Amino acid sequence: MRWYIAILFFLLRLVGRLPLRALHAVGAGLGRLFWLTNGPERHHTEVNFSLVLTQYGEKERQQIARRTLRETGKSLTEIAKVWGAGPEAALALVREVDGEHLFRDALAAGKGLIVAAPHLGCWELLNIWLCSRTPMAIVYRPPRRAALEPLLLRARGALSPEQVRAEGAGVRTLYKRLQAGGTVGILPDQQPKQGDGEFAPFFGVPALTMVLLSRLAHRTGAAVLFAFAERLPDGAGFRIRFRAAPDGIADADLPTAVAALNRGVEECVNLAFEQYQWHYKRFQLRPDGGTNPYWRG
Numbered sequence: 422m423r424w425y426i427a428i429l430f431f432l433l434r435l436v437g438r439l440p441l442r443a444l445h446a447v448g449a450g451l452g453r454l455f456w457l458t459n460g461p462e463r464h465h466t467e468v469n470f471s472l473v474l475t476q477y478g479e480k481e482r483q484q485i486a487r488r489t490l491r492e493t494g495k496s497l498t499e500i501a502k503v504w505g506a507g508p509e510a511a512l513a514l515v516r517e518v519d520g521e522h523l524f525r526d527a528l529a530a531g532k533g534l535i536v537a538a539p540h541l542g543c544w545e546l547l548n549i550w551l552c553s554r555t556p557m558a559i560v561y562r563p564p565r566r567a568a569l570e571p572l573l574l575r576a577r578g579a580l581s582p583e584q585v586r587a588e589g590a591g592v593r594t595l596y597k598r599l600q601a602g603g604t605v606g607i608l609p610d611q612q613p614k615q616g617d618g619e620f621a622p623f624f625g626v627p628a629l630t631m632v633l634l635s636r637l638a639h640r641t642g643a644a645v646l647f648a649f650a651e652r653l654p655d656g657a658g659f660r661i662r663f664r665a666a667p668d669g670i671a672d673a674d675l676p677t678a679v680a681a682l683n684r685g686v687e688e689c690v691n692l693a694f695e696q697y698q699w700h701y702k703r704f705q706l707r708p709d710g711g712t713n714p715y716w717r718g
Contacts, residue, residue: 437505442656452494520663533599533643635678
């Protein structure tokens with residue numbers, strides 16, 4: 422680990438000693454700054470809301486966007502608590518688990534389990550909670566700066582899952598783990614590369630959607646559950662929530678399968694709408710090759 426990464430990890434541990442409520446207050450302030458500076462976080466959020474919240478007027482969408490950016494800020498600062506304080510302290514932040522019986526039943530069936538974890542709430546805490554219950558493999562994209570990868574591995578601590586790249590040998594590893602009755606975690610709402618996905622509606626807007634999860638489920642017969650860690654008010658902690666996957670998510674017909682996948686993400690998002698990663702350029706690629714909606718002319 423390079424010296425500056427080691428320093429960053431030390432600072433992460435130091436800041437992680439602060440109460441969650443204090444970190445969320447700082448994060449909310451950061452979200453207000455995102456709004457006032459009119460940077461990319463605000464711009465991308467407002468573009469997304471103009472596409473998916475057409476039932477509201479501009480004033481109402483802006484009010485939702487302000488609240489959403491405060492949650493975006495919290496998602497950044499709470500990482501110091503989740504990563505910096507260690508797995509035991511992170512797990513102590515979980516106040517309740519909604520739908521845990523779905524998770525237990527899927528593990529007990531022994532046919533493999535895919536946990537679809539959208540960019541909603543605190544997905545890193547969900548990661549730790551899952552790893553505390555069962556051995557995990559997660560599909561990940563390596564950071565653009567390779568020097569940060571050791572930080573991620575160390576910050577995730579002793580409960581760190583096996584991290585598998587969604588390519589070549591990594592995909593074969595996922596198939597083997599599921600066929601052996603293991604558990605795999607996937608972020609289902611990352612935009613794949615052009616040619617690596619299928620377009621399907623997401624809140625009524627065509628979005629290029631990954632096909633890997635549905636192919637894994639179809640070929641292995643593994644169960645699929647959606648899950649996220651919902652942020653509770655006033656720094657009170659988090660609620661883990663599980664939801665059954667919509668019918669058709671493992672269909673051999675990919676358009677049917679990815680449409681079901683996006684419905685599953687939508688069902689989760691609607692439970693904590695403002696905690697979703699709405700500053701992500703989810704609709705950057707258009708099915709007709711049209712203009713990138715996030716481009717500022």
